[in-house]
Amino acid sequence: MPSSKLLRGLVLAPALLLLSGCNAVLMSPSGDIALQQRNLIIWSVILMLLIIIPVMVLTAVFAWKYRASNTEADYDPEWDHSTLLELIIWACPLFIIIALGALTWVSTHKLDPYRPLDRITAGQAVTAEHEPLVVEVVALDWKWLFLYPEQGIATVNELAAPVDRPIRFKITASTVMNSFFIPALAGQIYAMPGMETTLHAVINKEGVYEGFSGNYSGEGFSWMRFSFRGVSEGEFDRWVEQARTSQDGQLTREAYLKLEQPSAREPIRHFASVTPGLYDAIVNRCVEPNRMCMRDIMAIDEQGGMGIPGLDNITSLDPTLLARLGIAETYRHHYVGGVCNAADYAFGEVLPNTERL
Known part of the structure; x- marks a missing residue:
């Protein structure tokens, strides 16, 4: 018969093997907004553990000290009040609530997705030289469309932005509600038809990151994913020029009406140009030529x-x-x-x- 240690090893080995493949991107982000959100999670957990850990430890201590077999423990059946104990019991949770409330209030305003960035990183403030990159995001069934109004291009299921440059996302949807989420960059923001939401963010490290929808939207939801590339300024310019020479041509209103039809596992596509006013027509739900905005x-x-x-x-x-x-x-x-x-x-x-x- 195998020993108990061997059995524990056999049980824990598969679990450790599975955990070794985890990518805790939320706890190791590459964008300053996501980093601040990670720090907020850590501080919230620490503040709550200030109560949880002492309670768990004291539960074990009291259970051991006042066990039935311990005849040396004090027995006072008439005891009913302790001012010091009452002060500790009420003061500690009150302190935690005040600290969590202050932290939440400050973070809610500081990390408001509609609020323009005031810093690139902890030691670098946003200046007049940091012109935001505007990206118009459209959640389709079941793919993502990104329009770059300044560059005049559009992409499907691929997004790129220069490192250390503020990004302003303008987000909407074609039919049902979705959720725009790049864990390494910032928190998720809902995409809703007929409405526009906003997200300000910045990527601080070069790399390829995963983006997806965090809100179930039908049978193709599982494949509603895209690549987000954090690149240098020079590489971003080359990426734009490559899109401008794409064989997909212009994203016209007719091309969009065909693109928005439900489809899953859509490959990455680049459009060399975009019909002016297309995103505004998508938000106002009047892409069709005979539809009232x-x-x-x-x-x-x-x-x-x-x-x-x-x-x-x-x-x-x-x-x-x-x-x-x-x-x-x-x-x-x-x-x-x-x-x-x-x-x-x-x-x-x-x-x-x-x-x-």
Whole structure:
């Protein structure tokens, strides 16, 4: 029969083997924002352990000291109060709560994802020379689209940024809610259709890091991952020039409508140019040529709406365009195409609805 030590070794060996492959990127980040978030986790755990460890130790001490077989332990059945003990019991948790509250309040404002960066690293402040790199992020089903408005390019499932340069992410989604997350760079930020969220971050070490969606969004969710490259300024310029010579050509509105169709395991793609205003149209949900933009609808609503004349305004993509894009067999979306005027109505009765602008 094997000894107990051998059995313990056989049980622990597979566990240690599995743990040896872990990559604790959250505890070893490469971006300053993620580093500050890591430090916040560490300090929060330390503050909570100031209570947990003494309680666990004293539990064992009291159980041992006042065991039934210890006849030398003091026995005082009439004891009911100790001012010193009450002071310790209430003061220690109060101190922990105050410390955690102060730490949380300061960190919530300092690490606000909408707040522009004030430092590159702990010893390097942001100056006028640190022009932020703007990246427009679109969560698709089930892939990621990145648009670089200053560089005029777009990529699918690949993101690059220079080291020690602030990055301003403008984030949205095409259909369902997702979560934009690069653990080595910063915390996760939700991507929602018809809305724009913001994340300011910086990468401080060169390397290739993993990004993914942290919010379940359907059957292709498991493969909704991308590569984030932290590179030097020179290498970033070369990466941009390589994208500009891509065979994928221009990301037009029609190309986007085809790209946004659900697909999993999408390969890395580069677009040499992007149709102006595409990201704004994605946020306002009016990429289709005959679709009314959400900002226009909200402007009309702000003025009191259109009442009954605004009801008959539903349209969809033309069948010819659907066939040309190769998505004729997909689900046909209906949406607001425009606002009908009073001439479409007779004596207050709505005329039959037709698919028109």
